[in-house]
Amino acid sequence: MPQNIQIHLDNRPVGEAQASNFKHVVAETPPLQDGQVLVRHHYLSLDPYMRGRMNDAKSYAAPQALGQTMGGGTVGEVIESRHAQYAVGDQVVGMGGWQQYSVVNGDQPGALRKVDTTHVPLSAYLGAVGMPGVTAWYGLVKIIEPQAGQTLVVSAATGAVGSAFAALSKARGCRTVGVAGGPDKCRYAVEELGLDACIDYKQHSSAASLSKALRAECPNGIDGYFENVGGMVLDAVLPLMNAFGRIAVCGMIAGYNGAPLPLAYPALILTNRLKLQGFIVSEHMDVWPTALKELGLLVATGKLRARESVAQGIDAAPEAFLGLLKGRNFGKQLVKLV
Amino acid sequence: MPQNIQIHLDNRPVGEAQASNFKHVVAETPPLQDGQVLVRHHYLSLDPYMRGRMNDAKSYAAPQALGQTMGGGTVGEVIESRHAQYAVGDQVVGMGGWQQYSVVNGDQPGALRKVDTTHVPLSAYLGAVGMPGVTAWYGLVKIIEPQAGQTLVVSAATGAVGSAFAALSKARGCRTVGVAGGPDKCRYAVEELGLDACIDYKQHSSAASLSKALRAECPNGIDGYFENVGGMVLDAVLPLMNAFGRIAVCGMIAGYNGAPLPLAYPALILTNRLKLQGFIVSEHMDVWPTALKELGLLVATGKLRARESVAQGIDAAPEAFLGLLKGRNFGKQLVKLV
Numbered sequence: 001m002p003q004n005i006q007i008h009l010d011n012r013p014v015g016e017a018q019a020s021n022f023k024h025v026v027a028e029t030p031p032l033q034d035g036q037v038l039v040r041h042h043y044l045s046l047d048p049y050m051r052g053r054m055n056d057a058k059s060y061a062a063p064q065a066l067g068q069t070m071g072g073g074t075v076g077e078v079i080e081s082r083h084a085q086y087a088v089g090d091q092v093v094g095m096g097g098w099q100q101y102s103v104v105n106g107d108q109p110g111a112l113r114k115v116d117t118t119h120v121p122l123s124a125y126l127g128a129v130g131m132p133g134v135t136a137w138y139g140l141v142k143i144i145e146p147q148a149g150q151t152l153v154v155s156a157a158t159g160a161v162g163s164a165f166a167a168l169s170k171a172r173g174c175r176t177v178g179v180a181g182g183p184d185k186c187r188y189a190v191e192e193l194g195l196d197a198c199i200d201y202k203q204h205s206s207a208a209s210l211s212k213a214l215r216a217e218c219p220n221g222i223d224g225y226f227e228n229v230g231g232m233v234l235d236a237v238l239p240l241m242n243a244f245g246r247i248a249v250c251g252m253i254a255g256y257n258g259a260p261l262p263l264a265y266p267a268l269i270l271t272n273r274l275k276l277q278g279f280i281v282s283e284h285m286d287v288w289p290t291a292l293k294e295l296g297l298l299v300a301t302g303k304l305r306a307r308e309s310v311a312q313g314i315d316a317a318p319e320a321f322l323g324l325l326k327g328r329n330f331g332k333q334l335v336k337l338v
Numbered sequence: 339m340p341q342n343i344q345i346h347l348d349n350r351p352v353g354e355a356q357a358s359n360f361k362h363v364v365a366e367t368p369p370l371q372d373g374q375v376l377v378r379h380h381y382l383s384l385d386p387y388m389r390g391r392m393n394d395a396k397s398y399a400a401p402q403a404l405g406q407t408m409g410g411g412t413v414g415e416v417i418e419s420r421h422a423q424y425a426v427g428d429q430v431v432g433m434g435g436w437q438q439y440s441v442v443n444g445d446q447p448g449a450l451r452k453v454d455t456t457h458v459p460l461s462a463y464l465g466a467v468g469m470p471g472v473t474a475w476y477g478l479v480k481i482i483e484p485q486a487g488q489t490l491v492v493s494a495a496t497g498a499v500g501s502a503f504a505a506l507s508k509a510r511g512c513r514t515v516g517v518a519g520g521p522d523k524c525r526y527a528v529e530e531l532g533l534d535a536c537i538d539y540k541q542h543s544s545a546a547s548l549s550k551a552l553r554a555e556c557p558n559g560i561d562g563y564f565e566n567v568g569g570m571v572l573d574a575v576l577p578l579m580n581a582f583g584r585i586a587v588c589g590m591i592a593g594y595n596g597a598p599l600p601l602a603y604p605a606l607i608l609t610n611r612l613k614l615q616g617f618i619v620s621e622h623m624d625v626w627p628t629a630l631k632e633l634g635l636l637v638a639t640g641k642l643r644a645r646e647s648v649a650q651g652i653d654a655a656p657e658a659f660l661g662l663l664k665g666r667n668f669g670k671q672l673v674k675l676v
Contacts, residue, residue, distance in 0.1 A: 230605060249604075249607045250608070251608065252605040260603070261603070261604065261605060262602050262603075263601040264598065264600050265598070265599070265600075266568065266587075266590065266600070266601040267590040267599060269587045269614055269616040270588070270589065270590055271616070272616065273615075273616045273617055273621070275613065275615045276612075276615075277612070277613045277614075278608035278609070278611045278612050278613075279611055283611070
């Protein structure tokens, strides 16, 4: 029975999340029951939605329980199996949480999925070919419903979701403009992700100024916006939306610490006949196979080369997560566990 | 050639609209050309959207031109015709504007429609069986897409749009709760329009207080909201929306004078996976026949008894319109011209 280091949620944040909200716990992995599988995690995924779950508030996901291992996506390898469909050595993606090992009931629907790393690296199943990629796909295909030649904007453009969105949007012939923080990310967005332009929001102290910069890169207005951040960026985009524009609301990371994040001019929803729609990709499992197929092909053919920020070791997870909330990561934030 | 009193837009409002923005003008009706029809207006419709057109701003409708007759819906009678399809005595609905007579090209698509007043009074074609009724129908049927047993809320519940919404929503088996200003309107909403409850927003000085009152009448949460006003009411409704709720954004009258009208918690769009969609009914002409058929039947069978506020004479139009913007009307605001 290997020793299993876990990171628990010890107490809930008041305002900004802190390292002291988390607790390092050493547990034993229990002996397997029939039908169970022991997975050794290679990578843990860190994602903005986890901040919402740290609050004890009505939201799309149940709050993370106190005194329990933080939830989260993982990829790893089966090291012991008492389930007929899983063999030692199988590579699997699941929701193993912030720990080194997990014991999974192989029959639980959606709990574990075998993956093929011939053309796609294992870690990509937590990013471009995983939940963040499908998130981008759903917002683009099901909410924005773009047509070739339209102009789309994505915030947090170099993140796991944003970079997948960029590849999917370009593949559909759309002019695609990103918003990101800092010159390095913006250069990467254009040179590596293939965005047509990327605006550094840190160069702008007001929504009006950011809006002016966006307008210069979107001379035909904006037909679709993929919202990852909220706040100033949303206020900057909204006045540039064309009639019948669509906004997929995927994240509002700017407000995750509880600060009020008002939308300045909601009347634009009416005057421009916009559709704003919030969504959670885990509620649309029916699209996953189609989306993963396209995303896998984009990665395998080199058309989606998503960057990763990799922290080392389970004890690095809290600091890496807090950095993610501040935009310090560059691309998909992972923790390498082996 | 009868003398034709017109109300022109003389200058644009700065902040609140004023009587001094309008000008009384006496014109002659020109002699008819071939294909034209002379209509004597019986009623002029006053609607909140007209306030938006008084501004010189990018919006869904072109701004109202200065020095021209204010646009607006009218019903009346053909008193002279040089068009084969219109005869003297025909009752017609059109966009005759704020004047006593209009000369209409009978061949212009959508310019004039003959109506039957056997079972539906002429003025209803400007309200329940006209643009406001179809507006309610579109928001309910095409955006909210209700299911029997769901809870819907409508603001400005006793207005032309709100009262049609109430009848259409109740006909679909929905619990329907209104928001209106003052005890008389709220009593009327329940006793005459058949709403299940109506909240008097004037009894509440904050969104939180209004939200609490709404919660008491919506014990199962809110599945659909028809937005006519914006501001505090929207902030009160948003936290009560159920997952996958739909908000049809039809009007934001609270902000029509240019005051900022921020939405306090847009993050709720994400956490509750809401859809907000703005629309303009004139862009969806394909639904009009279906909608008008249902609305006409509701009026003819007494299931939709919409109240009217009727001002007398064309020169009463400006004050009646300013009163409408302040919620002083009770039901559909009309001006009687004969």
